Amino acid sequence: MALGSALRRLTLFDRYLVVIFALLVVVSFLFPFSKQPGARVVVDADHRTVYTAPLNENRTFEVSGPLGDTRLTIENGAVRVLSSPCPQKICIGMGEAHQAGDLLACVPNRIVIRVEGQAEGESYDLLSR
């Protein structure tokens, strides 16, 4: 009753406003404004960003550090280190990074690889390894 009475008191302008607001709410849930799914790979060498690429495009590339070139590959929505001039190859052993916030690093070669942007179905905020 109260709702019916309230709706009757709405002017045409009010009704347009209601429709626009309702659409905005729906759209805000359907489309993430802030971060796009299909995140990006960002590579820093010695504190400078030297390479970025979308995570959904397969490619292989190299980044130079003080020890030489670290070879990276993006494949099937994940990035990993293929080869590295560092002695222990821990960066290769770290495996893949695929969700937002995932990090890989080659400490001796001063290279940090991170995934930015929000992918669907993230299962954790931080990884303990």
Next chain:
Amino acid sequence: MFSRPWALILLVLLVALVFWQRFSTEKSQLSRTALLMGTLVEIQANGDDRELLETAVTDAIAEMSRLEQLFSTHIPQSEINRLSDAGTLQVSIETAELLTLGQQIARSSQGAFDMCLGNLKRLWDIESQAPKTPSEKELREALRGIGPESLQIEGRQVTKQTESLRIDLGGIAKGYAVDRAVEILRAAGVLSAAVNAGGDIRLLGYRQGQPWRIGIQHPRQNGEVIATLMLQDRAVVTSGDYERYFEVEGTRYHHLFDPQTGRPARGCQSVTVVAADAASADALATAAFVLGPQKGLALLEQMPEVEGFLIAADGSRLTTSGLEDFLEWH
């Protein structure tokens, strides 16, 4: 505006709330990385005051860098190397505090955690391009004088009981630095943050009003998560045989050495410890790994405010009694 029907006013408020929720968290998240202490350090901080977050995170990273200068064995003039060279040294408050905690855990674990394995680690040289498997004689020599009583600590005065001993704080220093970083953030007024140094994690408060979800690396499936922990205001550290190792004729030689034998401990694939502070979690994860599944679990059970789980060498899982509520296996 207030002559409009209440439904319209309510709708405006609802829209404002939805947009505030969707955008406010974006503005208030800050994440920084740094290569420190031989690993990748990441600090995430959440809050409304961006300037405060920037200053606090910068200060926290600076503090970790300062501690690296004290504790690193790779820096010739570090305090730890000077103590190893000198035999007796008046150390900083931080070093004394760390050594005291380490000695307590060494005693609790009956020597499974040991801070004097510097000679053993040099002998294996597991981080070099040509690590080697030492002979029994070399191992015996490298282990001479180690044990929970190998250091005498009186206030800030530290004395090695055996001249040849070399101190190595791998397995506790990273955790301690993480704790100090969290204290800097807390003192600056940050209410929600996470400090992660190569998997040694300490959490401050909640993340967007919810517990943090901490994925735990599967020890045998690269890139897979074996479990998720839901935590706040806790430290989580995982030690595993997959982190640093080399293989000879199918045998894996990793970096978690049993002080009794001088060889890599074989009882576990990985150990995850949840504790109030990262330094304790770090050292206890190493100790439990070395002790193996049954004794390691018993050690974690006997420590106050400590929980954890162990993945044994055969893949079986052992969990402390108080962890079930926070743990989800994958």
